[in-house]
Each structure stands twice: as structure tokens, then as C-alpha cells.
Amino acid sequence: MHMASAPHLLSEDRPEYERILADALRHxxxxxxLAGIGEHLNTEQLRTMALAATPAITDAAGPEYEHYVRVRGELRSPSGLSEADLVLGSAGEGDRTGAGTLAVITALAPVLAGTAALIFLLVGYVLKAVSPTLAFAGTMVTAGWFFAAAAAAAMLVAAAGLLVTALRNGATALPAPDEEAGLPEDVARAREAWRHALLERGILPFLRDALADPTAGPAARAPHPSPHRLPKVGYSRPEFSGPQGGPSAGPRPTFTSPDFTGPDFGGPERLPE
Known part of the structure; x- marks a missing residue:
């Protein structure tokens, strides 16, 4: 049954997708x-375009990826653990708890002993300086030197423990196995099928199409409009013009300002009789 849409690429599988893409571009x-790389699109441009088109590319290998995610999820399911695994896990948890407590005690013992030694020695010598005949001062000094010796011994034990642990881990450590070597056969097959489908049906066709399209590229995908060219919005502005005919079609009347003159006043000799 073919799936309607491919599952979203999980974040844990994105590095694998980028690795397959990088290998395809490298070879x-x-x-x-793919011999046209470098003519109008270089490797970095193709990589950027492929990363931007990740959903479309991974959709080509959708059925294989769905199967791979399903079998991997079944492997990680807690129900797949046996009773012996749970018992061993509980025992390991107890061992780690005991080892953690011992490590804390080993780390704190030198600090506590050294602090006690410093306090006892400081108080004891101060008391001896104030009253040399005071017996309690000698007891404080003796206790201080005892705790100093205990701190030194604790530091030696801690250093020896660290050295033994390092040697034991170095002797028993094994090289990390290959990730695929530890996978069950069905999970490994599903993973390899997804890789092959992703490369052959997703990445390579995308690269071929990008190289075959001379207009493909960052500049062609996002053209910048010319500042002297306004985009067309699908309609034109109305053309306004004066009404045709009507009273305004004839000649416009002309107006002249009235000829105002001042009153004709004369001198006293022109007074009315």
C-alpha cells in the first residue's frame, strides 16, 4: 500500500540526509x-537548493522511510526488553549508586580532614601562644596533626583509586563498533533501502533537474523588480475626463473687473451753489 504522503523527516535523520547529499555532490x-556542475550552479549552490527542498526530496523515498522508522521504533520499544535485561539493568543501577556514594566519600574525605586539621592547628597554636602552660592547647595541636595526616592519607587513597579505575577502563575498553554493525538485520536492511531510494529517486533527480534548468539558481528564484517598473496588479486606473457636451462644452464666459474710480472731489471753489 503506497502512502498518501511521506512522513516528516525526523531531526535525528536529518544529518544522515545531509551526509548522503554531501557524498552525492562530492562524487x-x-x-x-552531473557533469554540468560549475557552469551556472556550483556545488554550494546546489547544496543550498537541496536543503531548501528537503521535504520534496525526501518525499520521493517516503515508503522506504516509513518502513525504516517503523522497524526502528519497534527495536527501541521497551516491550522488546526481556526480563533478564530488566534484572541486569536494576543490578547495574544499584552498582552505579554504590559506586557513586563511594566516589563522593573519597572526594569529600580529604577536604573534611584538611579543614579539621587547619582549625585544630590554628586554635591550638593560638592557645599555646596565649598560655604556654595550658594542656588543652597541646591536645588541640595533636588533634590537628592527626587530621592533617588523615587528609594526606585520604588524598593518596583517592589518587590511587583514580589510577586503578583509569587502568581498568583502559584495559577493558573496546573500540566503538560501527553503528550499522550493532543493528538487527531487518533495521539495517530498511535503513539501506531508504538510503538507496533517497539517493536514486530523490537527490540525484533533483540535482539533474537543477543543472538542466538554465534559469535555476538563487538569482533566478528571487528576481529583484526594477525600480522604474511598477508591477501590474490586474486592473487599470480609470481615466477621468471632463463631461462631453452640456453647458460646459460651449465657450466659457469671461469676466472683467468693474472700473472703480474714486469720487470726484474738488476744492472749495467747486462747492455746489
Missing amino acids: AHERPD
Whole structure:
């Protein structure tokens, strides 16, 4: 049954997708269909485009990825653990708790003993300086030197414990096995099928299409409009013009300002009789 849509690429699988993409670009010169890299698109541009198109590319290998995620989830399910595994896990948890307590005691013993030694010695010598005949001062000094010796012994024990632990871990440590070597056979097969489908049906076709399209590229995908060219919005502005005909179609009337003159006043000789 073919799935309607591919599952979203999980974050834990994105590094694997980027690794397959990087390998495809690294060995692109070995494929004749990818020989056009560098003409109008370089490797970094193709990588950026492929990362931006991750959902579309991974969708081509959707059925294989769905199967791989399902079998991997079944492997990680807690129900897959046997009773012996649970018992061993509980015993290991107890061992780690005991080892942690011992490590805390080993680390705190030198600190506590050294602090006590400093206090006893300081108080004891101060009391001896004030009253040399005071017997309690000698007891404080003796206790201080005892705690100093205990602090030194605790530091030696802690150093020896660290050295023994380092040697034991170094002797029993094994090289980390390959990730695929520890996978069950069905999970390994599902993973390899997803890788192959992702490369052959997703990444390589995308790279071929990008190289075959001369307009593909960052500049072609996001053209910048010219500042002297306004975009068309699908309608034109109305053209306004004066009404045709009507009273305004004839000649416009002209107006002249009235000729105002001042009153004709004369001198006293022109007074009315």
C-alpha cells in the first residue's frame, strides 16, 4: 500500500540526509549526468537548493522511510526488553549508586580532614601562644596533626583509586563498533533501502533537474523588480475626463473687473451753489 504522503523527516535523520547529499555532490564528477556542475550552479549552490527542498526530496523515498522508522521504533520499544535485561539493568543501577556514594566519600574525605586539621592547628597554636602552660592547647595541636595526616592519607587513597579505575577502563575498553554493525538485520536492511531510494529517486533527480534548468539558481528564484517598473496588479486606473457636451462644452464666459474710480472731489471753489 503506497502512502498518501511521506512522513516528516525526523531531526535525528536529518544529518544522515545531509551526509548522503554531501557524498552525492562530492562524487558528482563521476556521473556524466552531473557533469554540468560549475557552469551556472556550483556545488554550494546546489547544496543550498537541496536543503531548501528537503521535504520534496525526501518525499520521493517516503515508503522506504516509513518502513525504516517503523522497524526502528519497534527495536527501541521497551516491550522488546526481556526480563533478564530488566534484572541486569536494576543490578547495574544499584552498582552505579554504590559506586557513586563511594566516589563522593573519597572526594569529600580529604577536604573534611584538611579543614579539621587547619582549625585544630590554628586554635591550638593560638592557645599555646596565649598560655604556654595550658594542656588543652597541646591536645588541640595533636588533634590537628592527626587530621592533617588523615587528609594526606585520604588524598593518596583517592589518587590511587583514580589510577586503578583509569587502568581498568583502559584495559577493558573496546573500540566503538560501527553503528550499522550493532543493528538487527531487518533495521539495517530498511535503513539501506531508504538510503538507496533517497539517493536514486530523490537527490540525484533533483540535482539533474537543477543543472538542466538554465534559469535555476538563487538569482533566478528571487528576481529583484526594477525600480522604474511598477508591477501590474490586474486592473487599470480609470481615466477621468471632463463631461462631453452640456453647458460646459460651449465657450466659457469671461469676466472683467468693474472700473472703480474714486469720487470726484474738488476744492472749495467747486462747492455746489
